[in-house]
Amino acid sequence: MKKFLLIxxxxxxxxxxxNLSSNAETKTKESQNNKIIKLLEKTKSEYxxxxxxxxxxxxxxxxxxxxxxxxGYFKRAKIYFNKGKHDKKLNFDNSSSNIYYGVxxxxxxxxxxxxxxxxxxxxxxxxxxYSNNPYKDTYYASWCMIKIIYNxxxxxxxxxxxxxxxxxxxxxxNAYFYRAKIYSSKGxxxxxxxxxxxxxxxxxxxxNAYFYRxxxxxxxxxxxxxxxxxxxxxxxxxxxxxNAYFYRAKTYSSNGDxxxxxxxxxxxxxxxxxxxNAYFYRAKTYSSNGDxxxxxxxxxxxxxxxxxxxxxxxxxxxxxxxxxxxxxxxxxxxxYNNYDYGIESLNKIIELDPNYEDAYYYRGHLYYEKGYxxxxxxxxxxxxxxxxxxxxxxxxxGLAYYKKIxxxxxxxxxxxxxxxxxxxxxxxxxxGVAYYEKGYxxxxxxxxxxxxxxDSNYENFYLxxGLAYYEKGxxxxxxxxxxxxxxINPDYEDAYNNxxxxxxxxxxxxxxxxxxxxxxxxNPNDEDAYNNxxISYKNKKNYNKALxxxxxxxxxxxNYEPAYYNRGYLYxxxxxYNKALxxxxxxxxxxxNYEYAYYNRGYLYxxxxxYNKALxxxxxxxxxxxNNENAYYNRGLIYYKKGDKxxxxxxxxxxxxxxxxxxxxxxxxxxxx
Numbered sequence: 001m002k003k004f005l006l007i008x009x010x011x012x013x014x015x016x017x018x019n020l021s022s023n024a025e026t027k028t029k030e031s032q033n034n035k036i037i038k039l040l041e042k043t044k045s046e047y048x049x050x051x052x053x054x055x056x057x058x059x060x061x062x063x064x065x066x067x068x069x070x071x072g073y074f075k076r077a078k079i080y081f082n083k084g085k086h087d088k089k090l091n092f093d094n095s096s097s098n099i100y101y102g103v104x105x106x107x108x109x110x111x112x113x114x115x116x117x118x119x120x121x122x123x124x125x126x127x128x129x130y131s132n133n134p135y136k137d138t139y140y141a142s143w144c145m146i147k148i149i150y151n152x153x154x155x156x157x158x159x160x161x162x163x164x165x166x167x168x169x170x171x172x173x174n175a176y177f178y179r180a181k182i183y184s185s186k187g188x189x190x191x192x193x194x195x196x197x198x199x200x201x202x203x204x205x206x207x208n209a210y211f212y213r214x215x216x217x218x219x220x221x222x223x224x225x226x227x228x229x230x231x232x233x234x235x236x237x238x239x240x241x242x243n244a245y246f247y248r249a250k251t252y253s254s255n256g257d258x259x260x261x262x263x264x265x266x267x268x269x270x271x272x273x274x275x276x277n278a279y280f281y282r283a284k285t286y287s288s289n290g291d292x293x294x295x296x297x298x299x300x301x302x303x304x305x306x307x308x309x310x311x312x313x314x315x316x317x318x319x320x321x322x323x324x325x326x327x328x329x330x331x332x333x334x335x336y337n338n339y340d341y342g343i344e345s346l347n348k349i350i351e352l353d354p355n356y357e358d359a360y361y362y363r364g365h366l367y368y369e370k371g372y373x374x375x376x377x378x379x380x381x382x383x384x385x386x387x388x389x390x391x392x393x394x395x396x397x398g399l400a401y402y403k404k405i406x407x408x409x410x411x412x413x414x415x416x417x418x419x420x421x422x423x424x425x426x427x428x429x430x431x432g433v434a435y436y437e438k439g440y441x442x443x444x445x446x447x448x449x450x451x452x453x454x455d456s457n458y459e460n461f462y463l464x465x466g467l468a469y470y471e472k473g474x475x476x477x478x479x480x481x482x483x484x485x486x487x488i489n490p491d492y493e494d495a496y497n498n499x500x501x502x503x504x505x506x507x508x509x510x511x512x513x514x515x516x517x518x519x520x521x522x523n524p525n526d527e528d529a530y531n532n533x534x535i536s537y538k539n540k541k542n543y544n545k546a547l548x549x550x551x552x553x554x555x556x557x558x559n560y561e562p563a564y565y566n567r568g569y570l571y572x573x574x575x576x577y578n579k580a581l582x583x584x585x586x587x588x589x590x591x592x593n594y595e596y597a598y599y600n601r602g603y604l605y606x607x608x609x610x611y612n613k614a615l616x617x618x619x620x621x622x623x624x625x626x627n628n629e630n631a632y633y634n635r636g637l638i639y640y641k642k643g644d645k646x647x648x649x650x651x652x653x654x655x656x657x658x659x660x661x662x663x664x665x666x667x668x669x670x671x672x673x
Contacts (some may be wrong), residue, residue, distance in 0.1 A: 155182045173202050177209060184212070189220045210234045211244055218251045227251050242271050246278060253281070258289040276305040293348065342366050357386030361393060368400055376400045391420035395427050398434075407434045425454035429461055432468075441468045459485040459492050466495075470502055478502050493522045497529055504536055512536045527553040531563045538570055546570055561590040565597050572604060580604055595624040599631050611638050629658035636663075 162179040165172050180195030196213040199206050214230025217223040231248035234241050249264030265282035268275055283298030302309050346363040349356055364379030380397040387393060398413030414431035421427070432447030448465035455461070466481030482499035485492050500515030516533035519526055534549030547570060553563035568583030584601035587594055602617030618635040621628055636651030655663035 155186055158182055171202055173199055173206070176202070177206075180209075181212065184216060187220075189216050192216055193221070205237055207234055207237045207241065210237070211241070211247075214244075215247060218247060218254070224251050224255050240271055242268055242275070245271070246275075246281075249278075249285075250281060253285050253288070258285050261285050262289075274305055276302055276309060279305065280309065292345075339366050339370050343370075355386070357383055360386075361396070364396060364400075368396070368403070371403075373400045373403050389420055391417040391424065391427070394420065395424075395430070399430060402430070402434055402437075405437075407438050410434045423454060425451040425458070425461070428454070429464070433464060436464065436468055436471075439471075441472050444468045457488060459488040459495065462488070463492070463495055463498065466498060466502075470498070470505075475502050475506050491522055493519045493526065493529075496522070497526070497532060500529075500532055500536070504532070504539065507539070509536045509540050525556050527556040527560050527563065530556070531560070531566060534563075534566060534570075538566070538573075543570060543574065559590050561587040561594055561597070564590070565594065565600070568597075569600060572600065577604060577608060593624055595621050595628065598624070599628065599634075602631070603634060606634065606638060611642055614638055627658055629655045629660040629663065632658070633660055633663045633666075 159179060159182055162175045162182070165175040166179070169175070176195045176198045180192045180199065183189070183192035183195060193213060193216055196209045196216075199209040200213070203209070210230045210233045214227045214234065217227035217230060221227075228248060228251055231244045231251065234244035235248070238244070245264045245267045249261045249268065252258070252261035252264065262282060262285055265278050265285065268278040269282070272278070279298045279301045283295045283302065286292070286295035286298065343363060343366050346359050346366070349359045350363070353359075360379045361383040364376045364383065367373070367376035367379060377397055377400045380393050380400065384390070384393050384397075394413045394417040398410045398417065401407075401410035401413060411431055411434050414427055414434065417424070417427045418431070428447045429451040432444040432451065435441075435444040435447060445465055445468045448461055448468065451458070451461045452465070462481040462485040466478040466485070469475070469478035469481060479499055479502050482495045482502065485495040486499070489495070496515045496519040500512040500519070503509070503512035503515065513533055513536045516529045516536065519529040520533075523529070530549045530553035534546040534553065537543070537546035537549060547567065550563050550567035550570065553560055554567070557563075564583045564587040568580045568587065571577070571580035571583060581601065581604055584597050584604065587597040588601070591597070598617040598621040602614045602621065605611070605614035605617060615635060615638055618631045618638070621631040622635070625631075632651045633655035636648045636655065639645075639648035639651060649667075652663045652667055656667055
């Protein structure tokens with residue numbers, strides 16, 4: 001605002017002095033000039049002290065003597081106006097003297113503008129000595145101007161004088177113009193607009209009036225349409241008016257019309273290539289338009305032109321943040337559709353600023369979501385160099401290690417994350433999941449307990465604790481946790497599924513089927529629910545319904561190996577060995593490390609008396625799980641059938657040592673014992 005209300009004080013003073021002395025070019029005046037100049041030169045050595053307080057005595061006296069002195073009111077009003085905007089003295093350069101040629105001695109007097117009390121007295125004495133001179137009013141008003149320019153008067157006095165000028169001369173354009181600027185400075189924008197309207201009415205091509213009126217419409221009246229019309233008019237009248245293009249650009253930007261705003265900022269820079277504000281606001285417009293590359297280039301230009309530009313480094317960093325966040329959020333919203341785009345953008349940011357730590361962190365997230373866990377870990381490592389005590393980075397890297405099935409490193413990172421921030425529930429939760437995968441169910445339960453202590457309203461915590469209790473064989477506690485998860489979220493499909501499985505293990509098949517039905521109501525395409533309900537029907541010996549559910553599960557997901565395994569088992573029960581064999585083969589094809597499929601297929605070969613193939617499958621099952629007691633027992637029986645007593649006894653003893661009751665009984669009753 002202040003920038004556009006300033007008026008050059010030098011020009012202002014010169015116009016007054018020129019006007020006041022326009023009729024004073026006579027020999028008498030020249031003689032007086034010489035005498036004044038001589039007196040002033042005598043006091044040059046004393047120009048050491050700044051004027052503190054000089055009154056309006058002379059100009060006030062002039063108006064007192066002539067109440068209809070329009071020029072006096074106008075000049076005094078402009079001085080009040082100027083001092084309302086400046087609370088400091090003006091600095092004139094050495095060339096200022098030649099613009100005050102119309103006033104005796106004023107130019108040389110302005111060369112230094114530091115006056116001692118004695119100097120002021122000398123100047124006033126000069127004027128007093130010419131009390132009978134017909135040009136005294138010229139010196140009087142000029143000296144008044146010098147004194148007033150250093151005074152700290154206010155806008156209210158200026159308004160009174162401009163009011164008086166308009167009263168005496170209703171069509172005085174300048175009076176309306178300056179009064180409008182005072183109203184604007186005082187925040188009385190409605191009155192300011194009326195005065196600018198009057199200026200334009202009296203002088204339709206007044207460029208400044210259109211500009212200032214447009215500025216008020218834009219800045220204070222929230223009337224962008226009228227502001228644009230005024231800025232358009234300024235540019236029509238003065239096609240190279242930099243300020244008009246600049247503020248029209250800001251108005252367009254305020255309207256969200258970024259393309260037009262950019263065109264105007266481009267014009268400003270064309271007219272004034274080092275206009276730092278134009279680069280700054282063009283950068284903001286690029287940023288608003290999502291063109292962060294261009295925005296950052298302009299912010300760099302701002303720093304080049306003015307390294308101390310207000311908050312530029314913070315704003316530039318915020319733009320980087322927006323850049324990263326924009327692409328990261330797009331990626332999270334659109335999943336794999338935009339992850340590559342996000343990674344490409346983050347690559348660009350890192351290219352522009354290799355020390356921008358958050359870019360590595362966010363890119364690590366995107367690599368994680370893409371399944372590029374090694375690259376994610378590399379980026380988290382880099383981010384950690386910048387922020388070695390950021391718990392979130394350790395947590396994120398732990399998640400990546402977990403996905404790589406490196407549970408030990410995952411747990412190490414979760415430990416560090418918890419050390420740095422012991423009050424974040426998800427860190428305990430994820431460490432609990434890692435412990436669960438390692439079979440450390442008690443430790444997992446401890447972490448789930450801590451997570452629930454920090455946030456007792458998150459259903460996932462109860463679900464996973466229920467799983468840990470399930471694995472420990474504590475089905476009642478597992479069901480309690482599933483109940484709580486469902487209480488928090490009645491539409492929690494996984495909780496119904498898991499509770500149904502627990503009911504299955506407790507031989508509560510009807511309750512299990514009821515839970516699977518609820519899960520399927522929530523998600524009719526849940527292959528797990530169909531598979532699990534099939535198990536319940538199989539346990540109830542309702543083989544037809546079981547077969548229907550297994551078929552439906554495979555229809556939904558043709559690569560769902562548990563459904564093939566369970567359907568194969570059903571065919572085995574029904575003694576349809578060929579179909580059973582086909583399903584076990586398919587299950588192993590999908591998952592070559594499916595331990596139970598090898599075990600059951602081995603049993604099928606045993607029934608078919610194909611002992612060699614049976615041995616191969618049991619060997620594979622034991623290789624996948626060296627504690628599979630049933631595989632040892634059955635392999636021992638095959639060795640028994642084949643007459644290999646040593647291997648038979650060895651395997652059955654191993655099964656007994658793993659607490660398989662049947663193996664221990666066999667050893668006790670068998671003659672080879």
